[in-house]
Structures are given as structure tokens and as C-alpha cells.
Amino acid sequence: MPNMSLKKNPMPAQEADVRNKNFYEVTFGYTAETAIDEAKRCLNCKNKPCMGGCPVRIHIPEFIQKVAEGAFEEAYHIIQQTSSLPAVCGRVCPQETQCEQKCVRGIKGEPVAIGRLERFVADWHNANSCDLPTKAEPNGHKAAVIGSGPAGLTCAGDLAKRGYDVTIFEALHLAGGVLVYGIPEFRLPKAIVQKEIDNLKALGVKVETNMVIGRVLSIDELMDEYGFEAVFIGSGAGLPRFMNIPGENLKSVYSANEFLTRVNLMKAYKDDSRTPVLHAKKVCVVGGGNVAMDAARSAKRLGAEEVTIVYRRSRAELPARAEEVEHAEEEGIVFKFLTNPTAIVEGENGMVAGMTCVEMELGEPDASGRRRPVVKEGSEFNIECDAVIMALGTSPNPLIKNTTKGLETQKWGGIIADEHGQTSREGVFAGGDAVTGAATVILAMGAGKAAAEAMDEYIRSKNQTK
Numbered sequence: 363m364p365n366m367s368l369k370k371n372p373m374p375a376q377e378a379d380v381r382n383k384n385f386y387e388v389t390f391g392y393t394a395e396t397a398i399d400e401a402k403r404c405l406n407c408k409n410k411p412c413m414g415g416c417p418v419r420i421h422i423p424e425f426i427q428k429v430a431e432g433a434f435e436e437a438y439h440i441i442q443q444t445s446s447l448p449a450v451c452g453r454v455c456p457q458e459t460q461c462e463q464k465c466v467r468g469i470k471g472e473p474v475a476i477g478r479l480e481r482f483v484a485d486w487h488n489a490n491s492c493d494l495p496t497k498a499e500p501n502g503h504k505a506a507v508i509g510s511g512p513a514g515l516t517c518a519g520d521l522a523k524r525g526y527d528v529t530i531f532e533a534l535h536l537a538g539g540v541l542v543y544g545i546p547e548f549r550l551p552k553a554i555v556q557k558e559i560d561n562l563k564a565l566g567v568k569v570e571t572n573m574v575i576g577r578v579l580s581i582d583e584l585m586d587e588y589g590f591e592a593v594f595i596g597s598g599a600g601l602p603r604f605m606n607i608p609g610e611n612l613k614s615v616y617s618a619n620e621f622l623t624r625v626n627l628m629k630a631y632k633d634d635s636r637t638p639v640l641h642a643k644k645v646c647v648v649g650g651g652n653v654a655m656d657a658a659r660s661a662k663r664l665g666a667e668e669v670t671i672v673y674r675r676s677r678a679e680l681p682a683r684a685e686e687v688e689h690a691e692e693e694g695i696v697f698k699f700l701t702n703p704t705a706i707v708e709g710e711n712g713m714v715a716g717m718t719c720v721e722m723e724l725g726e727p728d729a730s731g732r733r734r735p736v737v738k739e740g741s742e743f744n745i746e747c748d749a750v751i752m753a754l755g756t757s758p759n760p761l762i763k764n765t766t767k768g769l770e771t772q773k774w775g776g777i778i779a780d781e782h783g784q785t786s787r788e789g790v791f792a793g794g795d796a797v798t799g800a801a802t803v804i805l806a807m808g809a810g811k812a813a814a815e816a817m818d819e820y821i822r823s824k825n826q827t828k
Contacts, residue, residue, distance in 0.1 A: 365402035368471030373478055382662050382693035385547045385631050394434070397482040401430035404474045407466055412476060415460040417808030418445050418516070422461060422476055429479055438487040441480060442495075446519035446562065447512060447807065449488060449554045452481025454545060455804040456683050488557055494564035501525035503821050506590040508575045508762070511539020512803045513794025514596030515562060516810030517817075522565040524818050529590075531573040536627065539598055540795075541803070543627040544619070546656050548663070549686075552626075576761035581769075581790060591824070592789045592817040595777060596810060599756040599795035605648070609706025610752070614640050614714040618649070618657045618753035625660050642749035644668045646717050648703055649753030650675065653800070655686040657751045658695045669695050670745060674702040674722050674735045700724070702735065704742070706750055717745045758796045766790070774799070783813030784820075791817055 374390045375381070381388050392400065404426045412422045421440050428437035441448045457463075457477035465473030503526055507518045510532040518528045536542055538555045563569065575581065575597070584590045602617035604610050621639070624630040628637035645661040647654050650673035658669045671690070673680065676699050680687060691697070700722040709715025721741035724733035757775045770778045770786040776797050783791035793809025795801055 363402070364405075365399055367403060370403075370472045370475040370478070371396050371400045373475075378689075378692035378694070381548065382659070385663055387551055388548050388689060391485055392478055392482045394432070394482075394486070397429055397434075397479055398432060400475050401426045401479060403467055404430070405466055411464040411466065412461040412474075415462075415464040417460070417804050418451075418811055420444050420461075420480070425483065426474065426476070426479055429483060434483055434486045435491060437483045438491075441483060444811075445807070446516045447558050447803075448480055449484035450512070450541060450550065450558060451804055451807070452477050452479075452484055453550050453554075456802055458684060460804065488554070495561050497564065497566045498523055498525040500527065500566075503527065503825070504529075504590050505817055505821070506531060506584050506588075506593045507596060508581075508593065509533075509539055509596040509598055509794075509796070510537040510559070510569060511541060511596060511598050511794065511806065513598075513796075513806035513810040513813075514539065514594065515559065516807040517594045517596060517793070517814045518567045518810075519562050519565060520811055520814035521817065522562065522567045524814075526818075526821075528566070529568045529570060531575050531579075531584075532569060532571045533574045533597070534627065535571050537569045537571060539596075543623045544653065544656070546622070546626055546660050547631075548659070549656065574761070576765040581762065581766045581787075585789060591821050592791065594783070594810070594813050594817060595762060595785070595790065595792035595796050596794045596806070597758065597762060597796045599758045599776075599800050601757045601759050601775070602752065603754045603756060604752055605703065605754065607703060607705050609708060609714070612706055612708055612714050612750075613712045614642065614749040615706060616640075616749070616751045618647075618653045618751050619756060621657055621751050622653070622660065625664070631660070631664060639664065640749055641665045642747075644747040645670070645749045645751065646703075646745055646747040647671045647751045647753055649673065649755075650679070651681045651753065651755070651800075652683060652686055654751075654753035655682045655690050655695075657753050659690055659693060661749070661751065662693055662695060666749075668747075670747070671695060671697050672701050672703060672717070672719065672745070673697065673699055675732065676700055676724060679724075679732050698745070700735065702737070703750075707744065709748070714748055714750055715746075717747055717750060719743060719745060756795070756800045758799075762796075781812065782816035783809060784816060789820065789824075791820075 425440040462473040630637040630639035705718040707716040721738040722735040728734040777792040791813040794806035
């Protein structure tokens with residue numbers, strides 16, 4: 363029987379006052395019975411509007427139908443046809459603005475919980491199947507991927523499935539990119555990321571860590587001396603932005619990138635960690651995106667008594683996922699909207715003692731379509747804090763641009779690439795945050811998938827003309 367309930371099955375989770383003191387995953391996931399019940403809410407629409415909202419075009423009604431039948435492994439293989447990272451996407455993708463936004467069930471109620479079902483299927487497979495992906499027949503061609511974040515992993519996986527000899531070059535000591543250094547353990551357990559990477563290795567993908575391309579080797583050397591016929595740049599956007607206000611150079615001011623890297627990649631939250639991080643008592647996080655939520659919630663888990671998110675627009679303009687905002691509020695994070703810092707106050711020994719702010723009002727829309735915040739006259743006030751985390755976005759590191767011949771970039775640093783990932787340099791493709799600036803995991807995956815298809819076509823075309 364179909365399930366015509368207007369509401370999704372709720373996602374079980376740790377209690378807020380418990381989870382804000384640990385780094386264990388917040389939500390537990392559906393049981394098999396709950397997943398089947400939720401899957402039966404799907405109407406299996408013939409025109410499949412949900413697929414139109416998925417950047418990697420997962421066959422959503424088909425996999426959900428298999429879940430409804432209890433055929434969980436078959437559901438997994440349907441997802442895997444187009445997605446290399448189902449356990450990751452089921453946890454961190456903004457389904458509410460993508461596939462679920464287009465779900466017909468959402469017209470008169472809540473949409474089908476597509477993301478929760480994807481997570482369930484991937485987790486069920488990882489817990490119950492020992493089968494590794496089958497390695498494709500080698501086609502005799504080599505391709506390089508720079509960066510092992512979602513764009514790079516997706517591109518590498520799709521190329522490997524086509525028979526390419528693929529090598530990923532990762533600058534850090536551990537593969538995964540933003541999935542391991544940026545997203546906290548309580549949102550995305552690192553064992554899950556490692557499982558997805560192990561699946562790619564089973565396909566034949568090689569991963570070289572501690573390889574800073576542009577320093578250890580250049581793209582020119584990869585192509586001219588090491589025989590890679592095409593290169594994909596998926597190096598992300600890891601260069602943090604600051605406000606350039608007084609006090610940003612004080613000791614207890616972090617970029618969100620540094621703070622989260624120390625906490626996530628280098629495990630600073632563990633008692634035996636050798637990585638220092640300040641366990642501040644009153645923390646201000648500047649910004650309103652998912653990274654700001656991650657930084658604030660991590661600071662709370664490190665023992666902060668008060669954590670305040672300072673955002674210059676109103677709640678309606680918050681770019682973070684609604685679920686992350688809801689979880690942050692439940693965990694005791696305070697939001698100060700229509701507030702903008704003007705200076706960071708110095709205390710003893712060069713540490714932060716507070717932050718001077720002004721109140722804002724929303725004016726006319728800016729280029730992004732959001733109303734531009736303007737200062738309310740005479741509204742200056744202070745917030746007491748002993749640490750500040752700047753979560754204002756990031757831009758690509760210029761190292762690759764500066765060491766690659768003929769690679770054109772935007773003024774702000776993003777690599778110029780067409781919709782297929784082709785850059786101004788022949789044989790060099792790019793996608794994800796390295797092109798767009800900081801965006802979502804699933805959009806980066808979509809870019810990696812498009813580039814893999816274009817790289818395959820480029821290499822085959824080039825070899826046909828020889």
C-alpha cells in the first residue's frame with residue numbers, strides 16, 4: 363500500500379544537550395522499516411521532476427522503488443551508476459533546494475525524504491556487502507586529477523569506470539579534500555569518506571598524497587614528462603577571506619578553514635591530539651553559511667559556554683542549510699542578525715577581548731539578488747568574546763594559476779572553464795570550487811562528472827586523429 367502521509371518520517375537524532383558535547387554523528391539514520399515506509403510515499407512520477415534537481419542525475423524514482431520493495435542492494439547499484447559518493451551526498455547535500463524541492467509530494471505536504479533514503483541505502487550497503495566495485499578493462503590512456511575533494515573524486519571515479527589509468531594528486535597527507543578537513547565528524551564521519559575512497563581505489567584509481575601541484579610538480583610536467591593526456595583541476599578554494607578590519611591579526615582570531623582543519627583533519631578535539639586549538643569560552647563566528655554553522659557547532663563541542671553567529675543580513679537571507687541552522691539553534695548557538703563587525707578588541711597578551719559591531723538595515727537588492735545591508739547610524743555596540751572565527755568564504759589558491767602556462771583565471775582567482783570543464787589550456791579541465799568559488803559538494807560532483815565525460819571525448823578524439 364502507498365504511504366500518503368503528508369509528512370516525512372522523522373530522522374532520529376541525539377538529544378541536543380548531549381550531542382553539543384561530543385563529536386559523534388548527530389543523526390542515526392533510518393531503520394529498514396522506516397526507509398521502506400518513507401519510500402512508499404514516492405509516487406514514481408513518469409516525468410521524474412526530482413531528477414531535474416540532481417546535479418549528478420541519480421535515477422531517484424528507480425532507487426526509491428527498490429527501497430520500497432526491500433531490495434536495498436539493488437537500490438545501491440542504481441545510485442552508484444551516476445554517483446561515486448552516495449553515503450556522503452545522503453548526509454551533506456542540500457536536497458531541500460535540489461531534488462526534494464522538485465518532488466510532487468512537496469506541493470501539498472513535505473517532499474519524499476530523498477536524501478535520507480540515499481544515506482540509508484549507502485549505509486546498508488557498507489554494513490552488509492563486502493563486494494568491491496569491479497575494475498574496468500584498461501583502455502591504455504592516462505589522466506591526472508588534482509585534488510581529492512568531491513569534484514576530483516567524482517572525476518577520477520568516472521574516468522576509472524571508462525578504463526583510464528587515473529592518478530589523484532592530493533596536497534595534504536590524507537585524501538578527501540573538504541570532506542575530511544572542512545566538514546565536521548558529527549556531520550560526516552571520516553570512516554565513511556575513507557570507505558568511498560577505498561571503493562575508488564578498487565576501481566584502480568591511484569592516490570598520491572603530499573603532492574602540492576605547482577610546487578612538487580607542475581601541470582606542464584605532468585603532461586610533458588609523465589605522459590598524462592589530460593588533467594582535471596579540482597583543487598578547491600582553500601584561501602580564506604578576511605574583512606580587513608582592525609584586530610584581525612590578534613592571536614585568537616581564526617579563519618574557519620584553519621579552525622576546522624585543526625579540528626577535523628588533525629583531530630584537535632581528541633584529548634591525545636598534538637594539534638593545538640584554543641578552547642575559548644566565548645566565541646564569535648562571523649558569517650552565515652554552512653561553514654559558519656560547522657565552526658560554531660565545533661566551538662561549542664570544544665567547551666565554549668557561549669557561541670554567537672554574527673551575520674550582516676536577516677535570517678531570511680542565511681545561505682546555510684535550514685537543517686544546519688535548526689541543529690545549531692537546538693545546540694544553544696546564538697544568532698545575531700543584521701549585525702556587522704567593525705573591529706576586534708585587543709585584550710591581554712595580544713588575545714581577543716571582544717568585538718565591536720554595528721547594527722544593519724536591509725536596503726536595495728545587490729548583484730546577488732539579496733537586499734544589500736547598510737549601517738544603521740549610531741548603532742555601535744560591543745560583544746564580549748575571547749575568540750573570533752571568520753567564515754566569510756574562500757577563493758582558489760593562486761599556485762596552480764601561477765605555474766601553468768596558458769591557464770586563464772577570473773580576477774578573483776577562479777579558473778575560467780566552460781560548462782564541460784574545458785579551460786583555456788588544451789587538455790586541461792577544471793571544476794568545482796576551483797572554478798566557481800566555494801559551493802556545495804553535489805555541485806562540485808556534477809562538475810567533476812561533466813569534466814570526466816569531456817576528458818574522455820577529448821582523449822579519444824585526439825587519438826583518432828593520430
